[in-house]
Amino acid sequence: MPEQPFVFESRVRFGDTDASGRIFYVSLLNHFDAAEAEFLRHLGVAYREIQDRKVGFPRVRVECDYTGALVYDDLMAIAVTVDRIGGASFTLAFDVTVEGRNAARGKVTIVAIDRQTHRPIPLPGNLRAALETYRDGSSASSPM
């Protein structure tokens, strides 16, 4: 993990809340969607660049634990880390804090597929390289 993980800031919007007065649990995952896109852009492998008519990137698994309150207008800091890099898929982890207080932690697994056959294919080389570089960030920056 890099010493400074990528952090995406995102606000809880009024439409994200529910009648409990807090964020609706599903709505938080839309912020993960945004964080994922900005994270990959930050790595130089934005979906719009690497996605084409041949390759798609469906999500095949999501999980999230909600550990603290998130209310209207909270400015969330969503730290993104690389949890796992597989042959045809990778998993990102999202840590949500508000003013340093933990609020949620989730993971999303994305698989690369051939859009014609809908079958998994090896992760594109530049995506894999970018994920590995980011994951190994802290060791790479260490003296030896």
Add this chain to the structure above:
Amino acid sequence: MPEQPFVFESRVRFGDTDASGRIFYVSLLNHFDAAEAEFLRHLGVAYREIQDRKVGFPRVRVECDYTGALVYDDLMAIAVTVDRIGGASFTLAFDVTVEGRNAARGKVTIVAIDRQTHRPIPLPGNLRAALETYRDGSSASSPM
């Protein structure tokens, strides 16, 4: 207008509400999306049938007035009527009531386009015919 307009029943879900305790105004429009699909299915021209690689049906205008409270678990009756049939577009109107009480009224305008050029094209014949038949329903069924 037919004597008995098509009515789509749909519930206000927890995720539809916001911190005010009522439905989030945007969320109601997702129910219109469902009502529109079921209305066209009812007419025998479901999008899945008439939509193909050549023709698309983007919405080009929406409007909605919110006139009464809608809260969690309310069972909405959404009456759908044909407001206007143009050359390349049509407008549906949605009347939302809960136990006979008015809650909202909206309209959505849908245009037929060529998916290649993204330019408007004449409404498919079967769609136009179905909309006209529905709109003229009450007079068609009256003896004279």
Add this chain to the structure above:
Amino acid sequence: MPEQPFVFESRVRFGDTDASGRIFYVSLLNHFDAAEAEFLRHLGVAYREIQDRKVGFPRVRVECDYTGALVYDDLMAIAVTVDRIGGASFTLAFDVTVEGRNAARGKVTIVAIDRQTHRPIPLPGNLRAALETYRDGSSASSPM
């Protein structure tokens, strides 16, 4: 598990899909929200009944595996089972099929809290009883 689990039918709406042509992974969870509400209504313990100013039912964990394609207008059968009943929480499992084909499987954990203190409290007795009866449905109907 009862021999006949409760099944909630729900359609993939146009707004649920994304540019991949399939359901957006987050959108499926809104259907779980609806399935959960209808399941509890089926058990006679609808949230609107058992929820009051004192007790709330936030979701504290969600997970979902997406195992098959879900596209516009698919009619999903969402079978709901009781995965776990704890002291202050319970977990529901959702099995999504389309025409008998597996499409997704998820779980949601709901905790009962005191709305003043936001601390977990024992599950209301009628909710616990209903969940247990449902879970034990098949054995209850067996001779011994």
Add this chain to the structure above:
Amino acid sequence: MPEQPFVFESRVRFGDTDASGRIFYVSLLNHFDAAEAEFLRHLGVAYREIQDRKVGFPRVRVECDYTGALVYDDLMAIAVTVDRIGGASFTLAFDVTVEGRNAARGKVTIVAIDRQTHRPIPLPGNLRAALETYRDGSSASSPM
């Protein structure tokens, strides 16, 4: 109208798109929700500040015309202007452009209500003053 209207930048997220490959028409309105919140914050009258247990701000009308394509990852510039200031309500207008190209234009009307009675009440003084100052921005800065 001020010479420099407030502009909120917001990206089209993957979850905002639909199977047409463009933004789902309802999803754009969630960006208006965010633009409205940031606009009022910019004016110094953020909802979190002026909203309390007595006053609520439901939206009573929305309309939007979709005039151009919006696709995944587009960075929208949403210019916000004050369309109307009434006794108990106000209307904001939203102009959406992508790289200078018009994509949509909408309006949302917000009413101030007493949360107990759910009846309209005069707009809070600081909100009204801020809206008026913003609306009159350009004339205020003119020589006479």
